[in-house]
Amino acid sequence: MDRLIYTAASGAKHILEQQATTSNNMANLNTTGFRAQLDTFRAVPVQSEGLPTRAFVVNNTVGADFNAGPLQVTGRDLDVAIKGPGWIAVQNADGSEAYTRNGALQMSPNGVLTTTSGQTIAGEGGPITIPPDVTVTVGGDGTISTVSNAERPAAPVILGRIKLVNPPEKDLVRGDDGLFRLKDGAPAQPDAGVRVAGGALEGSNVNAVDAMVSMIGLARSFETQMSLMKNAENNAAKASQILALT
Secondary structure, three states: OOHHHHHHHHHHHHHHHHHHHHHHHHOOOOOOOOOOOEEEEEEEOOOOOOOOOOEEEEEEEEEOOOOOEEEEEOOOEEEEEEEOOEEEEEOOOOOOOOOOOOOOOOEEEEEEOOOOOOOEEEEEOOOOOOOOEEEEEEEOOEEEEEEEOOOOOOOOOOEEEOEEEEEOOEEEEEEOOEEOOOOOOOOOOOOOOOOOEEEEEEHHHHHHHHHHHHHHHHHHHHHHHHHHOOOOOHHHHHHHHHHOOO
């Protein structure tokens, strides 16, 4: 059988993977701080007798688009957007550290600052706890300060500073939970150069038009691979007919 059928099958398989990636990106068009997932592929020649006229497709790397998303002003006290490169550090339930650009911060029932998914926001001195009946302000360097609503006038109280990091992008990998981590699993060092904007959120960096065009292109590429497999099947049938006459 012509090895073309294996080549076309591998191409079709990876096109389906790209479609899944693009669909996931489109589903996260409105996810705060989302980074579009990228797939890259390469061709590997099929080792066989004769000339190397056939090639397989293999998934080379799965990465992310680290370009910044649009800044959306919300006016909410606990909303934070990273300005430029950088990440907000969070603590997982197992004590490990992960990184996100989603700055829609929340308070747990105990007043601990968390993400919308419930991970604790990492502070440079530990978790940050916010007392009740206060107005919260987030400084440009991630410092969390509060002013009591019960006393007028009231002096601001600094509660802590959000751990902001900026590790090399090549060292980051995306987890199944959408958070990024360092490849070696070690925590990143705080970076005083990372700045934030309070009362704002960063939108997803997925371009809806590009994603739609990509989906159309992938659908046509899949049809091409199916046609190649059909042609290989027809060629095999014709060859069998010719051999049967000899």
